[in-house]
Amino acid sequence: MANLEDHFGDDASLDKEDTKSILEFLVKNSAEASTKEASVKFLNSIKNDDIIAMSQTTFWKNEHKDIPKTVFEHEKIKSKANCKACHSDIEKGLIEDEKIKNINNFM
Ligand code: HEC
Structure with missing residues (x-):
């Protein structure tokens, strides 16, 4: 999520709000949790x-x-x-x- 400008060769950058909500989803649903x-x-x-x-x-x-x-x-x-x-x-x-x-x- 920290380097979406270069996401497997694509620019996948998002606005601040989307970045925040996706990051929250990923942390909440991570294997660690x-x-x-x-x-x-x-x-x-x-x-x-x-x-x-x-x-x-x-x-x-x-x-x-x-x-x-x-x-x-x-x-x-x-x-x-x-x-x-x-x-x-x-x-x-x-x-x-x-x-x-x-x-x-x-x-
Ligand atoms: C081509 C079909 C196919 C794809 C695509 C595939 N799998 Fe599987 N997966 C299988 C098969 C078939 C087994 C069972 C293998 C066995 O028991 O010999 C399996 C087994 C597993 C198991 C073990 C299940 C258990 O009960 O032990 C996990 C975990 C798993 N896959 C996760 C994934 C994940 C995550 C992905 C995507 C990144 C993925 N698989 C992609 C066919 C696939």
Whole structure:
């Protein structure tokens, strides 16, 4: 949030009010403020590394290591960051096994 002028190569700067409300949302909903199993595992996996994407953590890489690279390139997925393509309930903060889509549909 502190360097939005250069956000993965894009200028994503916002006005003061939006910056404040998004920052408050992020802090309130951060893994540090959660007791969910995945949050704890992500945090433990980050340790002191300067990681800016969940998909760069060893925990994420381990959980997804058996998924072929081509699945993430599928037109309905396009990116590892598109968590919702496979985890239907992720917007509610839930990653339940029974809500993970069958990746065979993307092969
Ligand atoms: C191509 C589909 C796909 C995408 C995209 C994807 N996942 Fe997954 N994810 C899976 C599958 C399949 C599993 C289950 C792997 C297994 O059990 O072998 C999984 C497992 C997980 C788990 C472990 C769940 C548990 O109960 O142990 C977490 C946490 C998770 N994913 C988070 C994410 C996050 C966060 C993102 C986005 C940054 C993401 N995933 C993107 C398919 C995906």
